[in-house]
Amino acid sequence: MLPTWLTEEYIQGHLRAYCQDEQLRVLQLWAKPATEKGGNYVGVMTRLYVDYEDGSGALQKKSYILKQACPADASQSKLFQEYDVYNREMDMYELVMPKMAALLREIGFTEKLTAEAVVVDRERTIMILEDLATLRYVNADRVQQLDWAHTKMTIELLARFHAAALVLNQRYPELLRNNYSSHFFSRGKKGYEEIFTGLFKAFLRYVNTQPSLKERYSEKLEHIAAHLMEYAARSVDVGDKDFQTLIHGDCWTTNVMYQYDDEGSPVTVIPIDFQFSTWTSPVVDLLYLFSTSLRAEVRAKETELVQLHYYALKKNLEKFSYQGVVPSLHEYQLQFERRRFMTVIIANLFQPIMVYAGTEEPEFLNLYQSTPAGVRFQDSMYACEKVKRIVANILPRMPRASWILSEV
Template identity: 30%
Template sequence: MPSDAEEKSEDKARGNGEWITIEFLQELLDGEEGVRVVEREVSDAVGAGDNYLSIMYQVRAVVENAKTGRREDRVFLVKGLPSAKILRDVVEDYGIFRKELYTYNVCLPAMKRIMEEYMPDEMDSFIAAGSYPCREPNVLALEDLKLSGYKMAHRRKQLDFRHTVVTLASLARFHALSVRLVKSMPEVTEVYLRDEFYSREKRHMVYPHVAKAVKSWLKVMQEDEAIRTLLPDVAKATKKSTDKMIRAVSHRDGSFTALTHGDSWTNNFMYRYDADGRVVHAKIVDFQLTRYSTPVLDLLFLFVTSTRPEVMAESFPELVAAYHKALISDMTKLRLDPDCFPSLEEIYAEIKARSISGIISMVIQTAVVVAKPSDAANFENVDAEEMEKSEDHILEKNFRDDYYKEVVFKYLKLFQEWGYLKSAEEMPVEDSNESSSPS
């Protein structure tokens, strides 16, 4: 029988948003004297396939000033646990929501104070949305960036060169701010080293997911004449992929290390445009998979899930250089020790050394990112044990999507050309009881 806390958690995960009451909204505004919430309207904030590890609502509240009687609209984004039990279990088992709450409640306010001290003229380009104090567990209340002119990009169309550069600049600022943050609050690193998805301690939980996805992907891609020519190299690169991923995402002494976003795909950013329609800034809107490791993991994830392969083929050196330039610029403004600045060559070396991260993200996450809304994976009635026993992977339909196969072929050709498949194949891994298995 579920506990009261579990029932309350499940209630907040239901897809109707009825739990977002006037009383709940009033608590969010407790800091504003003489303001009373009199009406509220709740609607879904994202569509099918746009978000998996949480459920998000747009909430319009009518608030009344007790002194003047004047009414005005307020808009919030309210984020709770995903409605599908299998995803909710993942979020709770890995401490995903706890980590995001810590990021919004502790780290981002501290980063904002750092910017106010070192970069006061650039506060309008802070990296994230503001949040409201919320006493409810497993619930976040955020400002709606749409009111400030921010828009989402089209995940299936992926990002052009300019959007990618702007996204990299925001990631670089997050990375740089985190380095300064860790100097004054070293304890934050422990939060982001705990509950890690890819960890030796939780390998037994991750292994079936990754191994099955890789096996299913290799089987499906046998049907594609173009990709089939690359499969021998991909199969060698993804052998023992779980252990390689654990090594790739781990913190290593001697490497440039920062807080990393961990899930840097299109829908986790919102973009602001100038009067001519040119993108000028990106804000990060999700921090569920933040970890303490090498920032190149964010670059690899962004490149293979969200940057158009044509842009990668034509401008990869320019993209990496743009990230490095933005990172060094911000670290300089934050008056960090130049001895800790990574060189451009070190960034390239880290990308190659951890290329397996890009390959696995390409196989699994890109299939989700570019999926048609009608093909979005539905986890609502999926049983974890049945899914584990099934011969078919839940993403097989996505693997067969023509556009997905088209972009993955282009990415893989680039990874082969740049030596990244070979680097992943040769990546050393620790021995484990299951290391002899293919994935």
């Protein structure tokens, strides 16, 4: 069901402006959901189908993606309003990404950077974007996760993004001055504190069912639980000596899309969904990607991946003739290590949701609340053999991560 304001006349006016064609005439408009239930908690995604006649008289059949804020009565609505994710993403699509794309063209990168915004309607808190599926962009399998080829391509994408953002901030400092400081772990905000606390309780409940894990880690995890959000916030904190830029903020398999050649190999990649783009250290994007989206054999090459990003970032900055201090590789790796606590949070709390393939109801509240339905969903996440392996691999790193953060 389309919103009452979303009429053929509304679409026609915006398409005329976008296509620079005042003779364009919309003939038909219809829609269907663009995601399955549980596929997107931040908003409502609808695929719009538009038949129109352009100024030359040619019939065009196009599809677009309508992104709307959560309904006011949705359980997560206040949460996302608190973090102002909708205004931030509208700013990213309308103001930031087009300028970043123009900057990248200056250094010879001519591929698409992200979906173009056809409509940014701040009064209604909606956007209408290109439908990337029509350009043969698709998501990789979130359960199977990324192999080396996908990972390398994604890290190179992040290096371009981070470099362009640094130069953008030098040329247009006012553009990134507002609305890019809050993140999942922001102090003074309560929404994600409730979510992460609930997720951590579910994680600890699982650990306590495994005798070998309980003996080694339960006491440490109880200590972390009392300081969870502070430790997490420190992992995103930056000081004067830290290398800083605008990051994607939520870079995992669902928020990047790939084109493939005839043999099924990825050839291009673009980012989407910028609700949590934040000004912080670029290694935060790496830690998030590594903790959510990489196959075990790729994650094992973590040091090599950090180096890959560092040299790609440095190469792009050199092409820009960037005037600013770039850390040494050793300093960059230290910034990465100091934030390793993110892997405890993301890998153990978020990744079980991200790779979930069970049958329990994926309602938002079930992710973290201790209702009977919530406990069933949470326990089913940790029943997955893949998630059990993730936990077993991550937990041995926890004491080191906690120790580093305690020294910050």
